[in-house]
Amino acid sequence: MLFDDDPLQRETIASVMVPVAVPGPYTYKVPPGVSVVPGTIVRVPLGPREVLGAVWDNEPDPAINPKKLKSISHVYEGARPLDKDLRRFIDWVANWTLAAPGMVLRMVLRSEEALEEEPPVAGVRKIEGAAPERMTPARSRVLETMEDGFAWTKSGLAHAAGVSPSVIDGLLHQEVLEVVSLPAAPPPPKPQVDFCKPDLTPAQREAADGLIESFDKGAAVSLIDGVTGSGKTEVYFEAVAEALRRDRQVLVLLPEIALTEQFLRRFEQRFGVYPAEWHSEVSPKNRARTWRGVASGDVRVVIGARSALFLPYLELGLIVVDEEHDSAFKQDDRVPYSARDMAVVRGHISRFPVVLASATPSIESRVNADMGRYRRFVLPERASGAALPELKAIDMRHQGPERGRWIAPELLVAMKEAFADGAQTLLFLNRRGYAPLTLCRTCGHRFQCPHCSAWLVEHRFQGRLVCHHCGHNEKVPESCPSCGSVDSLIACGPGVERVAEEVADRFPEARTLILSSDLPGGPDRLRREMKIVEEGGADIVIGTQLVAKGHNFPKMRLVGVIDADLGLAHGDPRAAEKTFQLLAQVTGRAGRVTGGGKGFLQTYSPDHPVIKALLSSDRDAFYEAEIAARQAAGLPPFGRLAAIVVSGPDKRFAEDFARAFVRAAPREPAITLLGPAEAALAMVRGRYRYRLLAMAPRQLDLQAYLRAWLEQAPRPVKGLRVQVDIDPQHFL
DNA sequence: GCGGTCATTGGA
């Protein structure tokens, strides 16, 4: 805050938010002759170091001793102050997540480089008429390359001429070349709204028109609920085009970096240019450019991961959240926010439309749509006209494979047909490794993780037993550690490696490929292999959940789910929802382009509502059943799932607090603890000591509830962390 | 969040 209207010329002071976990802004002196406004980005001393900060709106804390005040040490004149909407957003997110506001600000000020002008690049240019004393082949190649008279960067020139940089240095030394300063990179080209207008189906057109209308309605939220392959992207591209026509910036959020590459290509086909990218793998330099471009308005469209929500847009006018149901939009360290929900909040604060898109919307978005809070646009058919895959259950109780095999006869027959037709098959099993459990046939010893209670999963390629929970791993022993028997260990149940073994046995002539995140070679290899599958270079693919997203596999016509029940029995209250979403996405791969796709679900519970809804392709049936099931379990139809994590210095008291909460919460009708109290109080490793899972209805202000709880505690509780996984619609 | 401070642990 600026107090320069003070007639006594008292020293001016300002509130400054610092990017650390303190409860609120700190007060600093403003050096004479300097003026700051709320939002100004500054550098201030904090303890023994200096940190970035932003001038905040709060009145300076009157309790602070004025003698203690330090001065703002630097004002970033070149950077535009953070605008009022962004400051309100930061405060809102901090309050909602119970995180320190400074930690939210930190997400905005992530690129320190961006606050200064980009330094000019040194280039070299040929001096007119100059020639080296002694011509060498390398030197003449350099001079030939420079015939055009343009300036080059040193490394670019060395590369183009095929010489080492020292050759260039030599020519500089002899004053044949001179150093010039190259102008900074020009602003990126603007997307062209009408570069390549798509042909939309009537259903797509209707949805697109609906989205365009929403621009005149302030903070409207729309849900595009379209089956896999229905062309949701083309629909929201029309909303992107509308925002661009209105000279507003656009943010498209994707759950995963792996999806950006093909998105970039599609965007370029539609708008003629690449949008700016923002995610953790973007280099610091490009990150700084995008940050500056977003703030100046040079960048019109950003495609990014959740953190792109915290960029300082000049005139943001649309956020699209693609695959809105995806849990990768949730961050659970530091500031635990859901980018989907905070996108809705940001749209609300700045009065612009937000579009959520998914083939399998989250329960909360679906309920919001049903209650009229969101507009819902349904795309029931594939845009290509291809039919949705025909799905069939294989009842493993009667039609299962023989002992020690995992692929049922009926699925094998379909695989043979697909192989004969030159079509691809995907066998989906969301379990890495060879076998999820190893036991000793002599004494019955089961290999368990020494840190958690999970079974150790055998990874035969690596020859190790691995805990998928905490990462613990050990070599597969020669003999049983319990009874000492040799050659007595047996693998129980299938993982992708084991299914691949069976496929190799049944289809020796087929080209098979395992797609699993833990195979040696890392992300590069995975990317290559995805490409191989895309181009038809594999006949049978055995994959974990990473095959569910992105990537079109044009030749894929058959999907076999090895264990459709996996995930349904989980203690997670969202287990059914997650399984439905995953299996709908996976089976949706079949015949996505060509039609004629088929899918098989191997299951022991063909009557489970999730399986039945998948089989009938009746998505409404799933949502109705799931909402009813939650009500029957005494949970709010959809609520706010809170993990209350208690840690801190006084461990014994933290434990007491956790136990007291578990005892009291069931009597508080507004909060439902999930599972038996003992199970709900589960120790987690690392910094957190206790994690309680509670489901609270949307009407309850969980923050207020917890604050009241803390006030009645006999001693102050430190280190209480609350992770809230909630839908903030109600509070807007 | 991070750097400084102070206490605890562990190797002689």
Place this chain on the structure above:
DNA sequence: CCAATGACCGCA
């Protein structure tokens, strides 16, 4: 005995 490691505090 001290060095290394870890918990905790305060920052304006």
